[in-house]
Amino acid sequence: MMKTKFNILYEDNHLIVVVKPQNILSQADNSKDEDIMSQIKDYLKEKYNKPGNVFLGLLHRLDRRVSGVMVFSKTSKAASRLAGEIREQKMKKTYYAIVVGDIEDSGNLKNYLKKVRVNNSYKAIITNDKDTEAKEATLSYKKIKRVLLDGNIFSLIEIDLITGRYNQIRAQLAHINHPIINDFKYTYRLNNYNDELGLACVEIGINHPITKEYLDFQYIPTNGIWDLFVQ
Numbered sequence: 001m002m003k004t005k006f007n008i009l010y011e012d013n014h015l016i017v018v019v020k021p022q023n024i025l026s027q028a029d030n031s032k033d034e035d036i037m038s039q040i041k042d043y044l045k046e047k048y049n050k051p052g053n054v055f056l057g058l059l060h061r062l063d064r065r066v067s068g069v070m071v072f073s074k075t076s077k078a079a080s081r082l083a084g085e086i087r088e089q090k091m092k093k094t095y096y097a098i099v100v101g102d103i104e105d106s107g108n109l110k111n112y113l114k115k116v117r118v119n120n121s122y123k124a125i126i127t128n129d130k131d132t133e134a135k136e137a138t139l140s141y142k143k144i145k146r147v148l149l150d151g152n153i154f155s156l157i158e159i160d161l162i163t164g165r166y167n168q169i170r171a172q173l174a175h176i177n178h179p180i181i182n183d184f185k186y187t188y189r190l191n192n193y194n195d196e197l198g199l200a201c202v203e204i205g206i207n208h209p210i211t212k213e214y215l216d217f218q219y220i221p222t223n224g225i226w227d228l229f230v231q
Helices: 036-047 076-087 168-175 224-228
Strands: 007-011 015-020 067-073 092-100 106-118 121-127 135-149 152-161 199-207 214-218
Touching: 007 214, 015 036, 036 067, 067 076, 067 214, 076 199, 092 168, 092 224, 106 168, 121 168, 135 168, 152 168
Parallel strands: 067 199
Antiparallel strands: 007 015, 015 067, 092 152, 092 199, 106 121, 106 135, 135 152, 199 214
16 A cells, blocks of 8 residues: 555545645745645656656645645646635635634634735735735634643634635734734744644535535544644
8 A cells, every 4th residue: 555644535536635744835845845745746646657747736725834634636627626616715614723812702803914024934914905915814713612721721713714815814813812822923932832833724625626516524633732622
């Protein structure tokens, strides 16, 4: 049996759905660090004995420090149709986040975000709707539980991501003073648990680009810091 560094949730002639591990890039960059897209291409090339380059469509991204469900297309036709679903906000994307403090039981967040370069990296900042470079960012959330950890209160929340902006969840939660645990990019670090970021994509729902059947893929993080919150 072929071994991979990732879990495959679904595969057919048009799609492959995997769980991206934490601390792996979604696609290659100048760092030359490991990325999930290259790993999937290697898997497909070996499994189907394909010569040359393997087509694989990147439809969405997860931050390096975020684990979770990712959907890739294996054909250009599937890529085009799924990209349309994403533009029309028809792709269901659900996240778990561990945030600082006892957040309200539920809520909706709407802001305008702009991606800016800070030193040698990028960051999302919240600005006003009159900023021509800003894009609307919307999400809703509900609290699952609150936990006392190392003398501090944290909340586990489930997030329905409406739009998919760069660092959106991280920036919006920090803006309401409930930053994600160990998100030192957006002000909060807990000096424990290997600096593990408390954010994971736990569910993606799509209409199959060819059959139109609705497909739902789920993943529950259970290692590291998640052991303290997810049971």
